Amino acid sequence: NSFKSFFWRLMDDALLQGWVVTARKSLLQVIFPPELRFACLKFFNWIFHLFSSYCYFDITEIDGVNTNELYNAVQLYLSSSVSINGSRLSLTRALNSSAITFGLSNNDCIIDTFNGVTVLWEHVVTQRQSQTFSWRPLPEEKRGFTLRIKKRDKSLILDSYLDYIMEKAIEIRRKNQDRLLYTNSRGGSLDSRGHPWESVPFKHPSTFDTLAMDPVKKQEIMDDLKDFANGQSFYQKTGRAWKRGYLLYGPPGTGKSSMIAAMANYLSYDIYDLELTEVHNNSELRKLLMKTSSKSIIVIEDIDCSINLTNRKKITNNPSTRNYYDPEIRCGSGSICGEDGGNSITLSGLLNFTDGLWSCCGSERIFVFTTNHIEKLDPALLRSGRMDMHIYMSYCSYPALKILLKNYLGYEESDLDYDVLKELEEVVDKAEMTPADISEVLIKIRRHKQKAVSELSEILKTRAERNLKSGSLREKNSDDMEDEEQEKRALESPKEGSEFEEPCKKEEEEDEEKLK
Ligand SMILES: Nc1ncnc2c1ncn2[C@@H]1O[C@H](COP(=O)(O)OP(=O)(O)OP(=O)(O)O)[C@@H](O)[C@H]1O
Numbered sequence: 001n002s003f004k005s006f007f008w009r010l011m012d013d014a015l016l017q018g019w020v021v022t023a024r025k026s027l028l029q030v031i032f033p034p035e036l037r038f039a040c041l042k043f044f045n046w047i048f049h050l051f052s053s054y055c056y057f058d059i060t061e062i063d064g065v066n067t068n069e070l071y072n073a074v075q076l077y078l079s080s081s082v083s084i085n086g087s088r089l090s091l092t093r094a095l096n097s098s099a100i101t102f103g104l105s106n107n108d109c110i111i112d113t114f115n116g117v118t119v120l121w122e123h124v125v126t127q128r129q130s131q132t133f134s135w136r137p138l139p140e141e142k143r144g145f146t147l148r149i150k151k152r153d154k155s156l157i158l159d160s161y162l163d164y165i166m167e168k169a170i171e172i173r174r175k176n177q178d179r180l181l182y183t184n185s186r187g188g189s190l191d192s193r194g195h196p197w198e199s200v201p202f203k204h205p206s207t208f209d210t211l212a213m214d215p216v217k218k219q220e221i222m223d224d225l226k227d228f229a230n231g232q233s234f235y236q237k238t239g240r241a242w243k244r245g246y247l248l249y250g251p252p253g254t255g256k257s258s259m260i261a262a263m264a265n266y267l268s269y270d271i272y273d274l275e276l277t278e279v280h281n282n283s284e285l286r287k288l289l290m291k292t293s294s295k296s297i298i299v300i301e302d303i304d305c306s307i308n309l310t311n312r313k314k315i316t317n318n319p320s321t322r323n324y325y326d327p328e329i330r331c332g333s334g335s336i337c338g339e340d341g342g343n344s345i346t347l348s349g350l351l352n353f354t355d356g357l358w359s360c361c362g363s364e365r366i367f368v369f370t371t372n373h374i375e376k377l378d379p380a381l382l383r384s385g386r387m388d389m390h391i392y393m394s395y396c397s398y399p400a401l402k403i404l405l406k407n408y409l410g411y412e413e414s415d416l417d418y419d420v421l422k423e424l425e426e427v428v429d430k431a432e433m434t435p436a437d438i439s440e441v442l443i444k445i446r447r448h449k450q451k452a453v454s455e456l457s458e459i460l461k462t463r464a465e466r467n468l469k470s471g472s473l474r475e476k477n478s479d480d481m482e483d484e485e486q487e488k489r490a491l492e493s494p495k496e497g498s499e500f501e502e503p504c505k506k507e508e509e510e511d512e513e514k515l516k
């Protein structure tokens, strides 16, 4: 009985409580209808914001139906600071990327500072209430960032912080994305999207660390590249197009192509490998240039072989008449400007490509030309300002050899005997071996390090001796030939005031008379 009464009392209580709750609810609704409650909330919000020293900006992932660019930019931008400070992170890896991006977890906060101003970012994720009609399905979660800043810093932040974030995001995206190597090997034909370039992921492992060359020269080039990449305001201030030209020259196998790969890896630029022989005329060249993107290196390898410079000799043989404004010289090879009617690629077209008006469509571009024979190049290509830096890639020097020993055998300078080093230093310059030759020797015997060094030393010695012998032989030959030539000249040369000068004088006199 007692249990029964207890049960019923409990039920009564529950019923009563339910009634009370319902009654209270309906009473509240009578006194505070939803409109009034909403107005109250708004009012309290307004009061809160009025007295708060902060203001808030919401950056939602989807703005109406479009994806909000700023949301993605903020996400990428925060990824760099989040990776250091966060304790719970979301990780993503985008398509075409080999890097992992860190992100703020849902409803997590992070503090950032910009120009001494502190801001707070919150990643707000809520469930989407009801699916409204839309042409494309929206994600179930509503994501966004809320930026909290002090009211007094509002103008500073809006003026520069958001621009800074956008720039940083582009940089991070480029760094994370695999770089591309473009080629125009398809000739002038376009792909389905109207692009003349074909691309493949660029994964060349060459870096400035692995490049064997004089460290001082290497540092100079690296500084120059960094100055260029950070020099937007400088180029704007001085009225120069934001581009730079490098001419790499030297014997085959000295690292010209490796240097280009190292440059691209250092600056995270794409490479456009321009095959000039596939370009039919100047307008095609211009179209190719227009379709290159900023932050890229445009490469023309073996420039001396790529363009017809046959008539160049005619011009350079007569230096007194050489004038850059001469149309023949501007066109490089005489055949090009006029008669061919633009049916072939010309030196003038190439010069316009590198520093004409068209070269400035897009910005932050580097032109690199390589050649094994700098002496074959037209002076118009070499004049200062066109190729800003001429870099000689030389035979392997002692500092370069030390880099190769470190890269291939893991030998630091201190790991090797003083005598061995001295021996290598003495012969390496005289041997005139390219880094490619030396790396070939080291690769073959890299498992037996000491043997590799002693074998390399032997090879260098033999090559040095051979060069010395052939050098002295060459000297002797050239001395003999000079003697012979002098003798010949002495025999052939007419005596002073002989008939050789007479006709010339006669002709001159006749010319003068005609002029009179
Ligand atoms: N300076 C260097 N540092 C490191 N490795 C080098 C260097 N030079 C050449 N090598 C090695 O030799 C190979 C050939 O070098 P690379 O193609 O860069 O020479 P190149 O100067 O472009 O020759 P070519 O004039 O024939 O095009 C590379 O794969 C690289 O491993």
Ligand SMILES: [Mg+2]
Binding pocket: 256, 257, 258, 301, 370
């Ligand atoms: Mg090369």
